[in-house]
Amino acid sequence: MTLRATLATASAAALICGLVACGGSPSKPPAAGVDVNVTIANGQVTPTNATLQARVHQQITLHVTSDATDELHVHSVPDHKFQVAAAPNQTFQFSVDVPGNVEVELHHLDRTIATIQVQP
């Protein structure tokens, strides 16, 4: 191997090692389930575009109070769909099997309620 090739390989290796070493583990979400309170009133939903943390297989619970029917879509693996009725205090539970950025969308209002960062 020439000197140049050795140097190139060494720097590539250093780059990869540096990246993996600096990875560290992200801040741990709480061990208990994740709860999200969602309110739909007068065509407005709160929260929107929130960022939440969760872990794989953790119970995620959506507490929904709504004044209109709608549909909740959870874009995860496996995916989930929930029918929202015009009623207070509805509860929907699900868990996610594969890590990723999971979006919880309100279908008819066309709003993203939250993005859940599901860590392994």
Place this chain on the structure above:
Amino acid sequence: MTTDPVLLAHGLGGSSDLPVPYAYAMVGAAWALTFTFALVAFAWRRPRFDPDAPGHPLPTVLTTLVDARVTRWTVAAVALAFAVWVVLAGLWGPQTQANGLLGAFYVLLWVGLVALSLAFGPVWRLISPVRTVYLLLRRAVPERLGRPRLSYPESWGYRPAAVGLFAFVWLELASPNSASLPWVKSWLLVYVVVLLGGAWLCGQRWLARVDPFGVYSMAVSRLSPFRRSPTTRRIVIGNPFDHLPSLPVRPGVVAMLAVLLGSTAFDSYSSSPTWRNFADRLSRLAHGVPAALSSSILRTIGLLVFASVVALTFSLAARATGGVDRAQRRALPGQMAHSLIPIVVGYIFAHYLSYLVERGQQAVIALADPFGRGLNLLGLGHMHVAYVLSTHPPVLAGIKVACVVTGHITAVIAAHDKALRLLPAGHQLTGQLTMMLVMVGYTFTGLYLLFGG
């Protein structure tokens, strides 16, 4: 499964990649910055890469095999059969997002083509179903009818392909519903009509210049180690840095690459809370307009802005040098365009790798049962997607940052070498400085978007 339209990223459901951890992005950015300035300060002062370099010839039998009529027709026929299969699935399969057409269109075609072209060269020329159909039609009809009537206007260059690529990313990222089968089928119909109609008028050159996937594949293949020897046409293996500058300089070449890079960046940005909050606020202001339409218009503007910013910054950076006259300055962006390819490819892999690996499997599984009748082709129907990348976020994040940084380093090396060839003595160092800064800007933006915006 409901059949009403569901707004999904890329027309496919499921989750997206976790953001790259902050530390990964920082290490990547530090490497990119250090390398760039080390290169400008210490690297070679005479151009080293030559598009006419001979390369190491591979055994003649390989060239003979690849060029054999039977090989080419077999590969083309297999690709055509696959395309027909996918279209039949789209026409008569279940009209839901589970339809194999969506995965084949957005994942296998858009990202798979990059991987294939990088590994083997400009494969689309060989496998393009429209090209195969055109060649078959020409054999079927009398010579008098099949002969091209016009010559392709060379001043158009790759501009039609840039428009075609924009049409694709528009459908994927900015149309009212990217997961809608009627939209995808109409897109494909227009694509086939434009290509076949143009080819009937202008012959094969139309396909080489206008087919967005062909031009995309050709540009990416410039990073491949395999190429044809410029003199003997034999297949040789050589340094991709010698291959890169052989990108043909035609009008629209910068625009084409800017659409690719800008759209990938917009795809990241448009899923960030910043953009979403902004989009929600605007759509609340526009009362009378349906939400889907106003969001589509806003995204179209966003896409245009991202692509224009890339094209504009790159062109300005290429032109920012002393010691050249006006005509030379105007030619510089095109002559430097090849150095944008590694950044585009690196970022596309960083952004879509898990899509290719995981959604690709999903698409293949869906195509094993295209009509939703329990047909189980090759036993694929009962397979489950192996989430090999998503289940290991640190590995995926490492690969993503490595892709972006490798693309950046390759790009600055290519730009440095070309600057030595193009710029007059005395301006070679200062003349490439803006380009280096702009490339660092692209890479930092890319890493920032991967980190989550």
